[in-house]
Amino acid sequence: INKHIKVALLNLCVAWNEHPDMKLCGHMNHNAYKAKSRYNELHISKKIIDVVNRLYELNLIDLVTGFYKPNSRFNRVTRIWSTKELIKQFKQVKFQPYHIQNHIERESIILRNSAKKDIKYDDNPDIKRMRSILIEYNQLISRTFIDIPELDEPLIITKDKYIAVSSNEKFTRRIFNNETWEDGGRFFGGWWQRVPSEWRTKIYINNMQTVEDDYSTLHPVLLYANKGLDYIKLKRGDAYDIEVPNIFNQDDKRKLVKKLLLIAINAKTESSAFRAVKSELQEEIPYYSFKFDDLKVVLKNLKEKHYEIADDFCTGKGLGLMNLDGKIAEYIIDKFTNNNIPVLCIHDSFIVPFNQDNLLRKTMNEGIMQITNQGLPNIDRKGLGFNELNSVKHLDRDLYLDRIKHLGETAPNRSKGYIYRQQLFEEYLGKEI
Numbered sequence: 001i002n003k004h005i006k007v008a009l010l011n012l013c014v015a016w017n018e019h020p021d022m023k024l025c026g027h028m029n030h031n032a033y034k035a036k037s038r039y040n041e042l043h044i045s046k047k048i049i050d051v052v053n054r055l056y057e058l059n060l061i062d063l064v065t066g067f068y069k070p071n072s073r074f075n076r077v078t079r080i081w082s083t084k085e086l087i088k089q090f091k092q093v094k095f096q097p098y099h100i101q102n103h104i105e106r107e108s109i110i111l112r113n114s115a116k117k118d119i120k121y122d123d124n125p126d127i128k129r130m131r132s133i134l135i136e137y138n139q140l141i142s143r144t145f146i147d148i149p150e151l152d153e154p155l156i157i158t159k160d161k162y163i164a165v166s167s168n169e170k171f172t173r174r175i176f177n178n179e180t181w182e183d184g185g186r187f188f189g190g191w192w193q194r195v196p197s198e199w200r201t202k203i204y205i206n207n208m209q210t211v212e213d214d215y216s217t218l219h220p221v222l223l224y225a226n227k228g229l230d231y232i233k234l235k236r237g238d239a240y241d242i243e244v245p246n247i248f249n250q251d252d253k254r255k256l257v258k259k260l261l262l263i264a265i266n267a268k269t270e271s272s273a274f275r276a277v278k279s280e281l282q283e284e285i286p287y288y289s290f291k292f293d294d295l296k297v298v299l300k301n302l303k304e305k306h307y308e309i310a311d312d313f314c315t316g317k318g319l320g321l322m323n324l325d326g327k328i329a330e331y332i333i334d335k336f337t338n339n340n341i342p343v344l345c346i347h348d349s350f351i352v353p354f355n356q357d358n359l360l361r362k363t364m365n366e367g368i369m370q371i372t373n374q375g376l377p378n379i380d381r382k383g384l385g386f387n388e389l390n391s392v393k394h395l396d397r398d399l400y401l402d403r404i405k406h407l408g409e410t411a412p413n414r415s416k417g418y419i420y421r422q423q424l425f426e427e428y429l430g431k432e433i
Helices: 002-018 047-057 084-090 125-142 218-226 250-266 270-281 292-305 318-338 354-372 386-390 397-410 416-429
Strands: 024-026 061-064 078-082 109-111 155-157 162-164 173-176 184-188 210-215 349-353 379-382
Touching: 002 024, 002 047, 002 078, 002 084, 047 061, 047 078, 078 084, 109 125, 125 173, 125 318, 173 318, 184 318, 210 354, 218 250, 218 318, 218 354, 250 270, 250 292, 250 318, 270 292, 318 349, 318 354, 349 354, 354 379, 354 386
Parallel strands: 109 173
Antiparallel strands: 024 078, 061 078, 155 162, 173 184, 210 349, 210 379
């Protein structure tokens, strides 16, 4: 029972450290606990229910009881959070949040069924290889300081959620779907995957600026590759350049076409694709009606431009493509980890310290060649890399000086909170400050 108390209190402490209003979710049904599951590395049993109830009786936690309604989308598990009395105890502890780490045996290879429930599986040599890569990667990331200098409080607040920039949100897993190793397989877990794109450009790794390289139109390119076609060699230009009625702003037009194409690749029906596009873009392009009849025209134009892969739209082919981009990401992560260089994966884009810009571009090109045997893709860059900066040093002095000036002007001020978090992290690693 002591182990269960420790787990409950440590998780409550982590949640409170990340945000005072954060709540933990947990089942209060005995059938929800399988102590011998590969997904339960701490072997937590139904005893945790007694611990939660006792903490509540002692006024150390508050809770809201969950509920279950058959055939309903609105089921809730019980939520718990620390009371003022428990928070007083947390404020007196001698350790820092960095000292609370993931269990060494935490499972990083996840297989789910069609209901998105984690299910059992047997290991084989390939699964062991994938897990070995992730173990090494997670160990590297755990000793890497990843933060945003301008944040005094390590928190990003959007209109509907807050995102903790936290050392406890760095553990990465691969998730496969539909009870098969052929669907899904993407890397999930890091807080950097959840922040808006404009914040990703502000991430520092080990107190160094970063660059982000993004495979341009990766999923359409992969669909073409599945047909034995090299989209780059077809010279079709921008995959998103089509006519869109009733939109005259070029940025909005491209945003709509890109979103519809990528969603159509993953959606199972046209109507579900149109609903998803409307949900995601209605606020960003408020003057556009997003009527299904209008979106049908856009989809028709996309099918005409990409007629070779048009029969794959709205058929749910996306999970298979995620399997391919997961393999490409694995190649990149493995190579960087073997070189002891942290890389952050955003599915089809990657963030590295800015002095590793050449290695990232080279490895991304190698990865797609290894997995698809197709030509080199277009890669878009956000930020200015070290080698990119120095490439013109002796060729165009004025351009070089302009780039140096730009780096200086865009470098953020390191907030007091950031400096403090860095000091705590270095203390945790045993470094001198």
